[in-house]
Amino acid sequence: MSVLPLVFTSGWASGVNAYAVVLLLGVLGATGVGDDVPATLQRPEVLVIAGVLFLCEAVADKVPYVDSAWDAVHTVVRPAAGAWVGALLAGQSGSLSDVAAGLLGGSTALASHAVKAGTRMAVNTSPEPFSNVVVSIAEDLGVGALVAFALFHPVAAAVIAGTLLLLGLVSLFFLVSRIRRFLRRRALRREERRVVGRPTGPPPW
Template sequence: MDELSTLLNSVQPMLDWRDLPVDMASLAALAAGLGWASGLRLYALVFVLGAAGRFGGVQLPGELDVLSHPLVMGLSGLMLLAEFFADKLPWLDSVWDAVHTFIRIPAGAALAAAVMGDQSGNAQILAALLGGSLAAGTHFAKAGARAAINTSPEPVSNVVTSFGEDALFAGGVWTLFNYPLAFLVALVVFMVLAIWLIVSLWRFVRRLLRPRSGQVAA
């Protein structure tokens, strides 16, 4: 029992920013987390990482240190404010999501690949595929859910959902940095639910379109 207690007390989070360079498992967890967060709140993620590197004394791994550049921080901060308000307005949030289909997914892949900037080319490609896939799953689940919520005439549900996404992003990033193993478990659960939501919304849309297709054929 004493040996077990000593072992448990010696376990440190995989993402121990104080003792970089971190190992491959830590980098993979970070790449997955950045992909997920990119699909939810891309500009907030870029700004937080940049601020951590510039003001928080954090040595960002790989090629992420570019996020600490004042120009990158300034642009991401402006876009963060724009997204914060656009995401609270019914239907404007869906337009914003539609446009960012072409931004969040490649950005998630790029950020994940940047984590592996000091690793081999194969590691960077695998990280890009992982980050892009997670960003896509998160983005489409978010965009689909918001489009369904926007069918309600009242704006309250949209605003509440948006604040819920803000809280989810903040909690997820905090967990990623402090308890990466717990984050990975939660990420698996989240992605299972996201896939279920995307499939359910797709089936619902198909059911709506079937009667119209029948009328046109007639």
């Protein structure tokens, strides 16, 4: 069976939370639940590093504006992780070339990362901080559930991932105007504070 659906799903999930994907696949493989998980992902050092970084993301991802800064840093990390996991999965199955799998996983991760980063910027326009926590938890649960589901039903999981990606891109299109208005208002407030802080009288000399 082609590993293409699993690569696509893992790529989508990597764009949302790459560390969760690596950690979950590694744990499922190490415990014998997932037979198709590459041995590299099951290595203890990989699991430890992924676990520590996952905890860091779990905290940063729930703090307004910190989450957007974290997303900016991971613009390269998440697509690279998606490409890496995709290449490993392809090498494990032998049904798809490593290069093709890497391109698919990386490009899908980049698209889903763009959706996540844009959505978070829109959520940060809300005055209350609880939206970030709710969205972050929903993302983590969605990634975990879909990656685990993909090991047993890869085609169905790929359909779900594709649908979520498409809906996310459409939503992002409509959120762009809201993000732009928020950024303009923030820039205007910053300029007003700067003008107010200027000395208005003549110099004392």
